[in-house]
Amino acid sequence: MKKSIQFNFRRLIKLVRNEIFTNYRFWLTTIGAVAGVWVILYLLNARSGGGYGFHSTWYALILFAGGFLLSGNAFQEVQTAPRGYTYLLLPASLLEKFVSKLLVTSVGYALVTGLLYTLLSLLAKLLATLLFGQSLPVFNLLDASVIKMMGVYCILQSIFLFASIYFRRHAFTKIILAGFALLFVYSLVLMFFVRVIYSPYFNGMHWGKMMLHLDYWELPSIFWGLVAVVKWSFYLLLAPYFWLLAYLRLKETEV
Amino acid sequence: MVNIQNLTFAYPHRPLLFDNLNLNLQAGNIYGLLGKNGAGKTTLLKILSGLLFPLKGNVEVLQSEPRHRSPSFLQELYLLPEEFYLPMLTVSQYCDSFALFYPHFDYTFFQQLLQEFELSSNDYLPDLSYGQKKKFLLAFGLATKSRLLLLDEPTNGLDIPSKSQFRRIIAAAVSDERTIVISTHQVRDMANLIDPIVILDNGKIIFNHNLSETGQKLAVQIKVDEPEVSVLYYEKTLGGYAVLDLNRDGVEGKIDIELLFNAIINKRAQIAALFGEEA
Numbered sequence: 001m002k003k004s005i006q007f008n009f010r011r012l013i014k015l016v017r018n019e020i021f022t023n024y025r026f027w028l029t030t031i032g033a034v035a036g037v038w039v040i041l042y043l044l045n046a047r048s049g050g051g052y053g054f055h056s057t058w059y060a061l062i063l064f065a066g067g068f069l070l071s072g073n074a075f076q077e078v079q080t081a082p083r084g085y086t087y088l089l090l091p092a093s094l095l096e097k098f099v100s101k102l103l104v105t106s107v108g109y110a111l112v113t114g115l116l117y118t119l120l121s122l123l124a125k126l127l128a129t130l131l132f133g134q135s136l137p138v139f140n141l142l143d144a145s146v147i148k149m150m151g152v153y154c155i156l157q158s159i160f161l162f163a164s165i166y167f168r169r170h171a172f173t174k175i176i177l178a179g180f181a182l183l184f185v186y187s188l189v190l191m192f193f194v195r196v197i198y199s200p201y202f203n204g205m206h207w208g209k210m211m212l213h214l215d216y217w218e219l220p221s222i223f224w225g226l227v228a229v230v231k232w233s234f235y236l237l238l239a240p241y242f243w244l245l246a247y248l249r250l251k252e253t254e255v
Numbered sequence: 256m257v258n259i260q261n262l263t264f265a266y267p268h269r270p271l272l273f274d275n276l277n278l279n280l281q282a283g284n285i286y287g288l289l290g291k292n293g294a295g296k297t298t299l300l301k302i303l304s305g306l307l308f309p310l311k312g313n314v315e316v317l318q319s320e321p322r323h324r325s326p327s328f329l330q331e332l333y334l335l336p337e338e339f340y341l342p343m344l345t346v347s348q349y350c351d352s353f354a355l356f357y358p359h360f361d362y363t364f365f366q367q368l369l370q371e372f373e374l375s376s377n378d379y380l381p382d383l384s385y386g387q388k389k390k391f392l393l394a395f396g397l398a399t400k401s402r403l404l405l406l407d408e409p410t411n412g413l414d415i416p417s418k419s420q421f422r423r424i425i426a427a428a429v430s431d432e433r434t435i436v437i438s439t440h441q442v443r444d445m446a447n448l449i450d451p452i453v454i455l456d457n458g459k460i461i462f463n464h465n466l467s468e469t470g471q472k473l474a475v476q477i478k479v480d481e482p483e484v485s486v487l488y489y490e491k492t493l494g495g496y497a498v499l500d501l502n503r504d505g506v507e508g509k510i511d512i513e514l515l516f517n518a519i520i521n522k523r524a525q526i527a528a529l530f531g532e533e534a
Contacts, residue, residue, distance in 0.1 A: 011356070022344060084306075085306060085339065089333075090329065090353070093326050094324060254306060254307045
């Protein structure tokens with residue numbers, strides 16, 4: 001049996017190019033529609049002299065909602081019969097195919113939306129100044145909070161990317177519902193522990209009138225150790241874990 | 256080129272489709288893969304191309320295991336499925352996006368085929384008819400110069416002139432290094448094209464012989480009166496009976512593939528014995 005190179009950088013570039021180019025009509029339409037709505041909202045805010053937190057809200061919405069939608073649909077084409085044939089039979093390794101989707105939906109999406117948002121905010125500022133003599137501040141792509149937001153997006157999108165290959169249909173809706181279900185279970189468990197641990201403060205199922213005094217800095221060091229583990233697991237392990245799961249799932253996909 | 260040993264396959268929660276199926280395909284032929292509805296022709300093509308994985312058995316295609324879908328394997332294989340998807344691109348944009356992945360892609364040949372099929376580089380793919388889309392994909396597949404071409408019902412949706420065009424182009428495309436497998440129900444469209452004939456039935460390959468070998472053992476006759484029961488197989492046709500029987504005079508005659516297929520399905524044991532095989 002022949003062995004072949006499983007990762008070739010040139011093929012990866014071709015795949016990334018195809019990811020963007022074969023859907024360019026969709027991208028242009030979506031960008032046009034979102035940009036149109038956004039400019040109107042910007043001008044309304046600029047005219048009223050408000051707009052505090054406008055960019056942080058709207059950029060977060062575009063980055064997270066748009067990015068999750070994109071990631072949640074990234075591998076859906078593989079699951080449907082005729083599209084899946086084209087995708088799976090394209091002469092590139094599954095690792096290259098996976099990495100190309102990952103790059104486009106994570107770092108690629110975050111950077112492109114960031115750059116477009118910056119450009120659009122500059123144009124909108126110019127327009128608002130011309131029309132009303134006042135405008136909102138320019139969006140700063142290099143702001144620490146924006147960069148952190150992009151980082152968090154790249155981590156969280158891995159869950160949606162995995163969902164897109166795990167679920168055959170409606171991956172985005174299913175992962176949102178699964179998220180709500182997990183949150184509900186988590187809330188129930190948390191409520192149970194709070195009720196048990198702080199039972200003296202409760203009157204039946206009602207919280208008593210006593211004030212619960214919690215001084216975080218007096219908590220045992222094991223608590224802070226645990227917080228650090230959860231925090232660094234989120235930053236370092238969550239995304240690779242879901243990427244690996246998604247890749248393995250892609251390897252065993254049949255159509 | 257293709258070597259399948261003891262292939263077992265079933266779709267989830269369904270009975271076995273293939274049970275210890277064996278198949279060997281040699282380079283330089285245009286194989287006709289025939290079978291009844293649901294016999295598993297399309298499934299077999301999918302397994303050969305790595306879209307589906309066997310439950311058991313060995314599948315070796317172009318010296319690779321298809322399930323790994325390695326780039327070198329995919330560069331040498333082209334599947335034209337019956338149902339296909341084309342992106343919202345023009346012919347030339349599609350070519351620019353996908354031909355890059357095939358190292359032996361012949362752009363000049365592709366342009367020649369487009370001309371022959373009366374397609375233009377500026378045609379927008381979603382606007383083409385089903386038959387035109389099929390011709391476009393066939394032209395692309397042939398231009399990839401892949402060594403194994405798998406065609407699933409390629410003449411479905413083609414008009415009459417396109418069918419003869421198809422036969423001519425496919426006949427010219429085969430070479431010593433290249434194998435073409437055509438899965439079809441339209442055996443009349445494939446007359447003088449497919450050889451050898453591979454017949455799939457009840458989860459097994461029940462016939463895999465070329466027409467010359469078959470013509471030495473079997474002969475077709477047209478009779479006006481109903482033949483005797485002792486003949487191998489016969490069926491009523493317009494104005495008489497088509498009879499498939501032993502070739503007693505030793506002169507190799509032309510075999511009607513449809514009649515052969517029906518005879519094999521109905522008289523499997525007798526025909527297998529004639530070829531020295533077990534039914």
